[in-house]
Amino acid sequence: VSVERRLLCAGCLVLVLSCSLGAAGLPSPLAGKEAWDYVEVRPGAHMFWWLYYADSPSAQYQDLPLVMWLQGGPGGSGSGFGNFEEIGPLNRDLEPRKTSWVQAASVLFVDNPVGTGFSYAEQPDGFATNVSTVASDMLVLLKHFFTQIPEFQSKPFYIFSESYGGKMAAAISLELSKAIAKGSVKCNFAGVALGDSWISPLDSVMTWGPYLYTTSLLDNNGLADVNSAAENVKRAVEQQQFLKATELWSVTETVVEQNTNGVNFYNILTQQPDEKPTDVLFLSASALQARRHIRPLHKQSLNELMNGPIRKKLAIIPQNVTWGGQAEDVFSSMAGDFMRPVVDIVDQLLTAGVNVTVYNGQLDLIVDTMGQELWVKQLKWEGLPGFSQLRWSPLDDPASPGTTGAFFKTYRNFAFYWILKAGHMIPSDQGAMALQMLKMIMQQD
Numbered sequence: 001v002s003v004e005r006r007l008l009c010a011g012c013l014v015l016v017l018s019c020s021l022g023a024a025g026l027p028s029p030l031a032g033k034e035a036w037d038y039v040e041v042r043p044g045a046h047m048f049w050w051l052y053y054a055d056s057p058s059a060q061y062q063d064l065p066l067v068m069w070l071q072g073g074p075g076g077s078g079s080g081f082g083n084f085e086e087i088g089p090l091n092r093d094l095e096p097r098k099t100s101w102v103q104a105a106s107v108l109f110v111d112n113p114v115g116t117g118f119s120y121a122e123q124p125d126g127f128a129t130n131v132s133t134v135a136s137d138m139l140v141l142l143k144h145f146f147t148q149i150p151e152f153q154s155k156p157f158y159i160f161s162e163s164y165g166g167k168m169a170a171a172i173s174l175e176l177s178k179a180i181a182k183g184s185v186k187c188n189f190a191g192v193a194l195g196d197s198w199i200s201p202l203d204s205v206m207t208w209g210p211y212l213y214t215t216s217l218l219d220n221n222g223l224a225d226v227n228s229a230a231e232n233v234k235r236a237v238e239q240q241q242f243l244k245a246t247e248l249w250s251v252t253e254t255v256v257e258q259n260t261n262g263v264n265f266y267n268i269l270t271q272q273p274d275e276k277p278t279d280v281l282f283l284s285a286s287a288l289q290a291r292r293h294i295r296p297l298h299k300q301s302l303n304e305l306m307n308g309p310i311r312k313k314l315a316i317i318p319q320n321v322t323w324g325g326q327a328e329d330v331f332s333s334m335a336g337d338f339m340r341p342v343v344d345i346v347d348q349l350l351t352a353g354v355n356v357t358v359y360n361g362q363l364d365l366i367v368d369t370m371g372q373e374l375w376v377k378q379l380k381w382e383g384l385p386g387f388s389q390l391r392w393s394p395l396d397d398p399a400s401p402g403t404t405g406a407f408f409k410t411y412r413n414f415a416f417y418w419i420l421k422a423g424h425m426i427p428s429d430q431g432a433m434a435l436q437m438l439k440m441i442m443q444q445d
Contacts, residue, residue: 033061035149036314041140044122045114049141050079050314051149052089054106061106065156065190065442068108069101070172072163072198074134074334075327076297077117078109080306082162086427087434092302094309099431104439106152108145112138112168113334115326117306118317127326127333131171131342138172139179146187156190158442163367163424164338166197170345177354191355191413193441196367196424200341200375201245202237205230205252207370212260215268222259229255237339245339250289256365265292265366267423293366294331298324343375350381350414357415357441361422361429369418376416387411392418399432406433410444 033053038046054061069087071078084092087101088109101107111117113128114137121127128134146153159176161169173192179185198204209226212218218226229252236245256263257272264270272292306323317323349356358376360369377388390409397405397420407418417437422429 036316037148038316039141039144041114041137042126045126045137046120046122047114047137047141048079048111048118048317049145050083050109052102052107052109054104055089055102056104062151062155065105065158066108066152067101067105067158067160067438068110070110070112070159070161070165070169071116071297072161072165073116073294073297073327073331074113074164074168075116075294075330076163076165077111077306077324077327078165079111079117080302080323081297083109084302084305086162086425086431092299092305094305097431099427099435101427101435101438104435105158105442106155110138110141112165113330115330115333117327118311118314118321118323120318120321120326121329124329127329129333130337131168131340134168135171135175138168139175139185142176142187143179143185146185150186153186154188156442157187158190159192160195160438161193161197162195162426164198166194167199167342169194169197170199170342170349173354174345174348174352177349177352189354191357191441192349193357193359194346195359195426196361196364197358197372198338198367199346200343200371200378201249201339202234202341203374204367204371205233205249207368207374208252208256208365211365211368211370212256212263212268217260217263217268225255225259226252233339242339243336246289246335249339253292263365264423266296266425267361267363267429268365269363269423289331289335294327298327341375343378347380350379350383353413355413355415355441355444357417359417359419359426359437361424361426362418362420363423363429366424381414383412383414387414387416392416395433395436397430397433398436399430405430406437408437408440415441415444 036050038048041047054064056064069078069082071082089097089100089102091097111119113134115121115127159169159173169192176189180189209223213223233245233248233252236248262271264272303324311317346356358372360372390411392407392409394404395406395408397403406420409416419426419430419433427434
């Protein structure tokens with residue numbers, strides 16, 4: 001089956017309009033369209049994006065919103081993990097996903113920051129070192145995207161995120177709002193959703209001990225050990241020693257693992273795969289961090305898919321670029337910015353009238369819900385008292401009618417969703433509930 005391709009401008013934008021992946025010999029996820037391209041956001045810094053046009057049985061893509069998905073890490077790939085493990089039209093085995101977000105919106109995956117996934121830096125100084133650079137890079141990409149595909153300029157545009165992607169999403173949303181006001185970017189920005197997001201790192205770390213204790217994963221001695229390690233992180237943050245705080249954060253994780261026999265930071269009901277708590281004693285801090293938070297996003301089977309059939313399908317990946325090949329460089333480059341909070345940015349977004357949603361998984365440890373609750377209570381937004389007075393409402397789990405799948409409450413332009421039986425990667429753990437949440441958020445605005 002042939003694949004129709006159209007070149008736009010001087011780029012390598014490809015629209016796939018048939019039911020085939022062409023030379024790759026794989027089934028297409030859509031009877032509709034896909035698009036992908038590179039954007040050089042700074043000299044020698046290239047970012048990759050991949051768009052799936054909405055494929056809804058009840059509406060045309062022209063009548064549905066656009067959602068951009070940002071992965072965590074930093075160094076996790078939206079085009080890979082978010083796409084094939086969470087919300088894309090096909091799963092890692094290239095089978096149709098029943099809970100794909102493409103049935104409700106067009107979905108744009110961006111490998112962000114530079115060096116993530118298929119994105120790449122030509123030189124070591126091309127990696128971002130803070131969220132300010134991440135945001136400015138994304139603004140270049142979004143300006144290019146909405147200029148090259150102007151039909152999306154009027155569609156409601158949402159930014160959804162996960163983990164460290166939420167920290168980046170907050171910064172990007174603020175800069176995007178400013179750019180729209182100035183007229184430098186043309187789009188209909190409708191809101192940002194922060195999923196299990198690293199908004200206030202210290203609040204997360206300081207609640208690890210209490211959360212694990214209340215779920216019977218620490219005894220009194222373990223609680224004392226974890227709290228003591230967390231206090232060291234707190235002192236470093238208070239002294240503005242953020243690189244040291246990142247190193248001590250890694251130490252605290254080791255203390256958690258040793259006292260819980262290797263609990264999984266992404267879901268407390270499981271253990272770290274193929275790892276014994278004693279193994280980490282022989283690794284450097286940077287190697288530990290990559291092992292815990294980069295490796296899970298680059299599973300061998302996913303790596304083989306992305307660097308095999310998918311790479312062949314895309315046909316624009318430079319020969320010297322490997323999917324995920326610079327992920328650890330991305331993570332280490334951001335180490336000095338990692339423990340900095342962005343609660344003030346969320347405050348600015350709410351005050352500016354931007355729709356902000358927080359959603360969190362019940363079983364997540366690294367960004368536990370207790371920590372999320374703490375930073376929300378720190379907001380200076382004038383609507384916080386009204387939000388706090390509300391009682392939450394239960395939501396049925398679409399996959400199990402009659403069973404509560406989540407709680408939520410919303411006040412003015414702020415909403416919070418508590419997703420039950422889900423860890424850090426909510427769409428992966430509770431796909432039907434995540435899809436329902438997406439639809440509710442888009443209907444509220």
